[in-house]
Amino acid sequence: MPLLVTDYSWTQTDSTVYINVPLKGAKVGKVDILSTDEYVKVHFPPYLFEAFLFEPVDDDKSTAKVGNGVVLISLPKRTNKEWDHLMISTNDKEKKKVIRQQALLKYQDKLTSESRSKAEKKHAEKKYALETMMKLEKEERDTIQKMKDTEREKTTAELAAWQLNQKQKAEVETRVKLQRQRSRQTQIKAVTEEQENQCSGEGNVCKSEANCKKKQVVLPAPRLTGNIQVTFTPRVFPTALRESRVQEEEEWLKKQAEARHAVNADTEELKDLKEEHRNPDWLKDKGDKYFATGDYLSAVNAYNLAVRLNRKIPALYSNRAACHLKLGNFHKAIEDSSQALDLLTPPVAANAAARARASVRRGSAFCQLQLYAEGLQDYHAALKIEPHNIALQADIEKIRDIIQGTTADPDTQ
Known part of the structure; x- marks a missing residue:
């Protein structure tokens, strides 16, 4: 039976009530405070x-401060007037029990509401972070696309200028070539006319045919042609190399190499297993058999390998949570139970029993860590699925008694 504190003191103003409760040597971490609009418990x-x-x-x-050996509770009044007494003057145990139960229910609803608000806030923060990330990625993609477009336009302009320059050079060379050909033809024509005048002129006879051939013009031989081989340095990225992005590209390539190394290492490790050892269902049955015989470590090893092969089977996490409960690894049990509940969505009749088991296992782990309010929520979730489960109802009553202080914590006895 708990010892009731009677040496408390209280003061009031028109708007606030102050209560001082001495701690009697108790540690601050072991003080449990519950407050509603009609009931206060320390x-x-x-x-x-x-x-x-x-x-x-x-x-x-309302606020409560713990320190210097006392608990100071500040309770703002709803109506600005002085109270005749701090507490109601009645010894009706039933009425007090009703008020106590109503206060506990209000406190639980408050905790549930705060948990829901935190979850909604966390979800909103995640959503905002995701939207911000998507916006930044879009801006980065737009920037990269803009750089590509700028480089493409610049390259296109340079190519057009080069083509125009080549065309102009070709026109100049063609004109020069035509001029040379015309000049050469003119020279040939002049030499030919001169030879004809010398060889077949009136009254003149050509001394020899060889003498005429010596005076013919010898044309130069055509120029030699060839091919020039051009090679380019290979690049992983489609954009041109920029000094400002060299470090970023190197970090990305390093992360890709580490990821490939991790995948290859995992593949090499699993490659040597037997065919049945690569079957998650076979490993699950093996772990269940180990659990039934009390070999919880072997069961955990079997479930671990099965999870590595397939991370989408809720029963693997739920069963491994049961093993961790037996081994006293309560935080790991909470983590595995939460993972199982995340995979058991959407909640349908087919996975109701599995959701109830996972909720009970997580609630049990919370209670082992003396987080009774969180554990009570999980037990209530399981009771909603199985409302006629007598064992669950009994466990919920025990947890409520511990929270209310009517039953001592089993771990402290």
Whole structure:
């Protein structure tokens, strides 16, 4: 039985009530405070302070400070007036029990609401972070595309200028070539006319045919042609190399190489396994058999290998959570149970039993860590799935008693 604290003190103003509760040597970490608009409880084993308030207070603005050997509770009044007493003057145990139960239910609803609000806030933050990341990635893609377009336009302009320059050079060379050909033809024609005049002129006879051939013009031989081989340095990235992005490209290539190395190492490690050892269902059955015989470490090893082969089977995480509970690895049990519940979506009749088991295992791990409020939520979730489960109802009653302080924590006995 807890020892009721009677040496408390209280003061008030028109708007606020202040309560001082001495801790009697208890450590700050073991003080459990529960406050609603009609009820206040301070529990630090084996002592208990309860106050069934004379008037309702504003629970949302109430505060509690623990330190220097006392608990200072500030309770803003809903109506600005002085109280005749701190607590209601009644010895009706049933009425107090009803008020206590209502306060516990309000406190649980408050915890659930706060948890839901935190989850919604976390979801909103994740959504905002994802949208921001997507926006940044889009801006980066647009920037890269803009750089590509700029480089393409620049390259196109340079190519057009080069083609125009080549065309102009070709026209100049063609004109020069035509001029040379015309000049050569003119020279040949002049020499031919001169030879004809010398060889067949009136009254003149050509001395010899060889003499005429010597004076013929000898044309130069055609120029030699050839091919020039051009090679380019290979690049992984489609864009041109920029000094400002060299470090970024090297980091990306390093991460890709590490990822490939990890995949290859995992493949090499699993390659030597037998055919049945690569079957997640076979490994699950093996782990179940080990669990049934009490060999929890072997069961965990079997489930670990099965998870590496297939990470989408909820039963592997749920069964491994049961093993961790037996081995006292409560944080790992919570992690595996949460992973199983994430995979058991959407909630349908086919996975109801599996969701109930995973919720109970996570709730049990929370209670082993003395996080009774979180554990009670998981047990309630399991009871919603199996409302006629007598064992679950009994466990929920035990947890409620521990939270209310009517039953001692089993780990502290």
